[in-house]
Amino acid sequence: MLVVVGIVLAVTLTGSGGGPGxxxxxxxxxxxxxxxxxxxxxxxxxxxxxxxxxxxxxxxDILKQQIAKWPxxxxxxxxxxxxxxxxxxxxxxxxxxxxxKTSDATLQLKRSNNRWRLDSxxxxxxxxxxxxxxxxxxxxxxxxxPVGDGTTYVFPGWIDVGSSNPYVEVKAQxxxxxxxxxxxxxxxADFSINDAGNKAVMDAIADxxxxxxxxxxxxxxxxxxxxxxxxxxSLVDGTxxxxxxxxxxxxxxxxxxxxxxxxxxxxxxIPLGARDTSxxxxxxxxxxxxxxxxxxxxxPPALDFQN
Numbered sequence: 001m002l003v004v005v006g007i008v009l010a011v012t013l014t015g016s017g018g019g020p021g022x023x024x025x026x027x028x029x030x031x032x033x034x035x036x037x038x039x040x041x042x043x044x045x046x047x048x049x050x051x052x053x054x055x056x057x058x059x060x061d062i063l064k065q066q067i068a069k070w071p072x073x074x075x076x077x078x079x080x081x082x083x084x085x086x087x088x089x090x091x092x093x094x095x096x097x098x099x100x101k102t103s104d105a106t107l108q109l110k111r112s113n114n115r116w117r118l119d120s121x122x123x124x125x126x127x128x129x130x131x132x133x134x135x136x137x138x139x140x141x142x143x144x145x146p147v148g149d150g151t152t153y154v155f156p157g158w159i160d161v162g163s164s165n166p167y168v169e170v171k172a173q174x175x176x177x178x179x180x181x182x183x184x185x186x187x188x189a190d191f192s193i194n195d196a197g198n199k200a201v202m203d204a205i206a207d208x209x210x211x212x213x214x215x216x217x218x219x220x221x222x223x224x225x226x227x228x229x230x231x232x233x234s235l236v237d238g239t240x241x242x243x244x245x246x247x248x249x250x251x252x253x254x255x256x257x258x259x260x261x262x263x264x265x266x267x268x269x270i271p272l273g274a275r276d277t278s279x280x281x282x283x284x285x286x287x288x289x290x291x292x293x294x295x296x297x298x299x300p301p302a303l304d305f306q307n
Contacts, residue, residue, distance in 0.1 A: 020046045025090035025109045026080035028116040033096055036155060037072035039064040044155065048121035049112055052153035058122055062143055062155075069158040070099030079106075090116060094177065098157050103176035123179045125152045126186050135297065136191035136257035139163040140170060156180060161189060165260065167197030167296045191257040193296065198252055201262055201294040204301045209245035209268065216240050225305040226270065226288060235274045235282075243271030250290070262301070265291040 020031055020043070028047055035044040041063045045051065052058060079093035088111040095104045109116045140147045143160045156179060161172040173188040193201075212224035218237045219227035228240065250266035270286045294301040 020115070022115055024080055025092050025116040026077040026094075028109060028118065029092045029094050029107055030075055030077055032118060032121060033072060033075045033094070036063065036157070037067060037075070039067055041155070045121045048118040050120050052122050052124070053151065054153055056145070057142055057152065057154045065143065065160065066155060066157040069160075070101065071097075072157065073097045088112075096177065098174070098176055101174060101176065103156070103178065105177035105181060107177065107180060118180070120180055122153045122155055123175055125154065125175075134191075134258050135260040136163070136165070136168055136170075137189070139165040139168055139260075140187070140189065159187075161187060163191070165296065166299070167193055167200055167301070168260070169194040191255075193252075193255045193262055197262070197296060197301075200299075201252055201264060201296075201301050201303075202247070202250070204294060204303055205247060205250060205264060206245070207300075208303060209247070209270070212242040212270070213244065215242060223303075225290070226268075226286060228272070228274075228286060234276045236277060239275040241273035243273070245270045252294075260296040262294045262296060263291070264294060264303075265289070 020028065023031075032044055032047040035047070039060055041055075041058050041060045044063070045055075045058065074095075074097040076095045077092060078095055079091075081091040081093070090109045090111070091106050092109060093104075093106045095102060097103075108119050110119065111117070138149070141162045141164055142152065142154065144162065146164055154175065156176050159172065159175055161170050163170050169192050171190045171192075175187070208223040208225060211222075212220045212226060215221065215224065216238050218230055218235065218240055220242065224242075228235065230237070246269040247266075250264055250268060252262055252264050254263040256262070267287055267289050272284050272286055274282055274284075276282050290305060292303055292305040294303055
C-alpha cells in the first residue's frame with residue numbers, strides 16, 4: 001500500500017506542475033485571462049510562442065493601468081472544441097467582462113510540445129489606414145507615448161488613446177478579445193478638436209484684433225487684419241482709436257483631421273474713434289464679416305484670414 005500511495009502522489013504532483021498550456025485548451029485561455037486580470041504581463045505572454053517584437057506597452061505597469069480602468073472579471077469558457085486536437089489545433093469560445101463591457105470571442109490555439117498555445121497573447125496593431133495622409137493620426141499616443149507609423153503591441157482591454165497635440169481629442173473603439181483573432185487589426189479612432197483647441201483658436205482671433213488697438217493708423221500693421229477705407233479723405237490718419245472687437249458672432253466649424261485645421265467665420269464689430277479734417281472728433285464702427293482657417297499644428301494656432 002505504501003508503494004501504491006507513493007506512485008499516486010508522484011503522478012498527482014507531476015500533473016499539477018505543468019505550467020502554462022499543460023492542461024486543456026480551455027485551461028490555457030482561462031489561465032491567460034487570469035494572468036491579465038492579475039496584472040502579470042510576463043505570465044500572460046508565456047501562453048503564446050509568438051512573442052511580440054516590442055514590449056513597450058506590455059509591461060506590468062501598463063497592464064495594471066488597463067485593469068484599473070477595466071477590471072477583467074467573470075471569465076467563462078463557453079466551449080472547448082478539441083475536435084481537431086489530433087491535428088494539434090483547438091478552438092475555445094470564451095467570454096469575459098472588461099469593465100462594463102462583455103468580450104465574446106472564439107480563440108484559435110495550437111498544440112506545441114504537448115502544450116496548448118495561443119496564436120498570440122498580445123494585439124499586433126498595424127498603422128491605421130490613411131495615417132500617412134491624416135495629420136491627426138500621426139499625433140496618436142498610447143498611454144502618453146507616441147505610437148508612430150510602426151507596428152504596436154498591446155494587451156486587450158482599456159487603451160489610453162490620446163494625442164500629442166494638445167488641441168486634439170481622440171475617441172477609439174475598444175480592443176478586446178476578438179482583436180486577437182484579427183490578422184491586421186488597427187485602432188479605429190475619431191479625431192476632433194477639444195475645448196482647449198476651441199479656446200485657443202478664439203484666443204488667437206482675439207489677440208490679432210487686440211493688436212489693432214495698439215495702432216492709431218487707418219491701416220494697422222499685421223497681425224491686425226482690418227483697415228479703414230477713407231475714400232473721401234475725411235479722416236486724419238494717425239488719429240484713429242481702435243476699440244475692443246466684439247467677437248461674439250464668430251463661430252468655429254469644420255475641423256479637418258487631414259490637415260489639422262479649423263474654419264472660423266462670422267461678423268466682427270469694432271468701435272472706432274477718429275478726428276476728421278475739420279478737427280472734429282467722430283465715432284463709428286467697423287463690421288467686417290471674416291472667414292479663415294486656424295492651423296492647429298502651431299501653438300498658439302496660426303490664423304489665415306481669407307477676406
